[in-house]
Amino acid sequence: MKQKFLAVLWCVLGTCLHSKAALVAHYRFDEATGATAANDELAGTAGAVGSGVTTGVAGISGNAYSFAGSSASQDGIVDMGNASFFSAITTSGEFTFSVWVNTTDTTGNRNTVIFAGDNTTSNVYADLGVAAGQAGYLGSASARNRPVGADISQQTGIYSSPTVDPVNDGNWHLLVMTVSISSEIMSLYVDGVLANTQIMTTSALPNFNNFEIGRLGRSSPVDPYQGLVDDIQIYDQALTASEVDFLYANPGVAIPEPRIVALLGLGMSLSIRRKRG
Template sequence: MHHMNPQRLTRLLAAAMLVAGTSAQAALIAHYPFDETSGGTAVNQVATGDGAVGANVTLGAAGVAGTAYTFSGGAAQADIVDMADAQGVFAPIVASNQFTLSYWVQSMDTGNRNVAVFMGNNTASNDYIDSGVLGNNQFAPAGSTYGRSRKATNTNVGDIGGGPVVNDGSFHHVAFAIDYTTSTGSFYVDGALVDTETGSFFAALPTLNNLEVGRLGRSSPVDGLAGTVDDLQIYDVVLGPAQISALYANPGVALPEPTTLGMIVAGAGLLSLRKRRLAAC
């Protein structure tokens, strides 16, 4: 019989307790731990949509939870992880009209827009969702993180982000969420809400036919990431503050589904009861 590692059980239980009672039920549609240390595939532990790892991506780098992937800063195919047209990820987002990205990033770049995650249309130049670290101060303070959503437009672009400087060589947690039904976006850094925006720029979900890590994967790819990414999770709901806090406090642990949460709590209760009975013997 397989027994769950006590430390992992403790972390899962902590996450379960933090998210219990929140309005949005966790609906994880992609989880890339980036724990592979060899090979050419980044595995999605939840659904279809594994990624092809480019030759210039370094596997086995030190991560915040296990190992991570380091990116060279280039924007060629060899410089990225390419999940391509990951409909196992995209279809639930289209159905719900909302999403949350959660990932950890480490960078010291000071001169460029470093795109960590791209979801969008690779046949157009201006139809996508992206998030990463700004080495420059294009639309948020230099050295901070950002999120962006644009639906085939060069003028009505939804930019969100800011918060603390993160290009300091340490890992930082980023969570970026949009509800296109209410035209509202929220952005968190290291578990804290740093920006909320509402407007028509968040009213329409971009076309989704390409998921990449490490560059802006539009029709003419640019803005390669110079840095390291760990533990990318994607949800088809907008997570709340308590859920984001749980992700920040428990690197590498995805939020449990309601049924899983109940099993964790029940299992922890049985374990505690068994320990008490053994102690009484």
């Protein structure tokens, strides 16, 4: 009886309360071969798919996109421009970037998967990617939050090495970075494991006017990414370790909205009380 009750409750709540308060953008990359636009599931800003990006390849969840990484040209990226979700993360002072990657690249520098920042200058952005060929960090994940005025340590950012193994091994890996201005902490996770953190000396977010997948989209773009990318999720909160673990265990699934979780708990409690009564 309890299982039936919860199944019905989940169905009802999943239909009526599917607003996902903290999720502000979700690019599944499930489009078919030849797609020219990457759609945001939440109806936010769509991304223009460059002619050098291959869509419709097998992903960790549904389809994925393949990036050649041969140059940092516009043809090789997905470009959302001044994405609609920027206002949400600027207001909250927090964000989480989550993305599945699959690469065997061993060349280049910090090959950028996610770029969010100012495309009119050189060093004002947040980025998440793979340090495929960077000496001392070969194949590790990397993350940076570089607001105006950041010192050298914050400009350098953090790496997942040596806490976890390199991610350029031809397997799917979940990369997650979280930033919280109030706590002054940036965190980097790989496959649900906290790999590194940084106390930010300049606790601020970058200026945002450009969101791109596949390169460091600053004023002079560099560091193209080579490999597969799937299921990009953006939150206006710094997710907890347990929430990041949920994303790793459930590829393609967003964090359940708190209201749904709370009401499910209430439903279970009511069901148990009725059974006892």
